[in-house]
Amino acid sequence: MITIYHYLLLGAVLFSIGLYGAVSKKNAIAVLMGIELMLNSVNINLVAFNRFLTPDAVTGFIFTIFVIVVAAAEVAVALALVVKVYRERLTSNVDEIDWLKW
């Protein structure tokens, strides 16, 4: 029997993996992938809460759709910037993007 706890656990694990990927990966695109994982864990949480706690309402589902749409828009801007950085410096390694520091 799959309960809400299984979904929440999956969400938490996915969030942790995403966070780890986002802070440990060197390639900017891999960092973005980590962030996408984090957002997907949020979606799993929202859908699970909606399904198990308030099966008659759709608030969580709507929230999820908004998160998916906004994440797509954000990634479009981020990838454009990655391409631009790559053209300027021939690298997309976030450790080498370090001209701004004190």
Added chain:
Amino acid sequence: MAEYYLLGVEIATALLGLILLVMGLLVPKTHNKGIANIAIIGFIAIFGVNFLYAGTNASFLNGMYLIDPFSLFFKGLLLIAVFFTCLISKDYILEQGYGQGEYYSLVTFATLGMMIMVSAGDLITFYLGLELNTIAFVILVAFRKNCAKSTEAGIKYVLLSAMSSAVLLYGLSLVYGATKSVLLTEIAKIINQQGIQPLLLIGMIFTLAGFGFKVSAVPFHMWSPDVYEGAPTPITGFMSVASKAAAFAIFVRFFMIALAPVQETWVIVITALTVLTLVLGNLVAIPQTNIKRMLAYSSVGQAGFILLGMVAFSKLGVAAIMFHSLLYVFANMGAFGVATVVGKSIGSDQIKDYQGLWKRSPLMAAVMLICLLSLAGIPPLAGFVSKFYLFTAVIEQGHIWLAFIAIGMSMVSVYYYLIVAKAMYLGQPEEGAEPIKVPGSVQLALALCLIVLVFFGVYPTPFTNLVLDVATAFFPF
């Protein structure tokens, strides 16, 4: 029946953004100098529209969107900030030579996103507004095409803000799970009934981390100096005042309304955040040599002062937050207006290049001095009054030690602000340095900042009454 007239300000802003975008595409490049003027006039008109709603206290779509005095006050603040930004940007963007329409329409959409944020009555609306303003700001930060630093600032901002949004969203999803609602007022009711649960507590901490990023509170401030340095200077000014004020508005609304029943729990975390922000923000500002980085750390420090109002958790605290955020707009826009012109004409943002500025441009040196002194909180300028209210608010609640730290850090801030003043007034300009020509629109902006800072410092009563009224309607304790 939905009452769409309540959304007048937002609809007008969205229309202005679309008009500017279309004009940027249709008008030939040789004739598009007037787009800035249209934006400026448009924002003045929208500010007027905002006044028509004064006294409204209504909600739209069953509480998803709130048009109350608090949100109207912050919308007015955002419109003032964007008005100054357009004035300062006018010649800056003309000299860039591209993207007139895109620039002003993005600025408008960023403003729209922040308006949605300050009016949000539920978590979904708040998230949408937040992302609308963040995405618009990312593009604006990376707007200098030929400058690698600008792109770098943009990519840092988009990666870090996406990560912080994900953390914030995770927190919001847990808050939704713990309370089964996304409406702020409903959340407060349900927490009142069922008390605090572990799920809510974790959600609250994640949310706090997300908000901490948006208002650049230590230890979530790492992005702000880099992004502030790389962004076009008018955008730096706009971000430091408007995006911070909008984030504080929803921060205050979320924690003081939705999470009010568990105030004893979050106040501990926010107090720790306040102390860290005050101490680190102000101390790290001292060794900075770049004026934009110095102002970035000073804005981190200012976020610490505004957080004092949240720790107070009282009517006076909310009033002081509003007072300080509004005066911060004038002081910071003035300082960044000067930094824009100096940076453009000297080609450097180093503090040492401000040597002898008073000989090269007395107006700019005077405005910079007044703005910095106001930020430091020296009487008789307006910054003194607003800091006075913030400190009073925390002392009233018995946190005297916190007020001591804040006053100490306020003195530290005087030191690094006066480093700039010393360079401007005591240093000698280089041999053969020409006087700097200040564009007319920037002169207007600087003069307005100067008048407001001095006027509200000498005679703050009408304004104090206004913010106290708004705070009473918002937080009647």
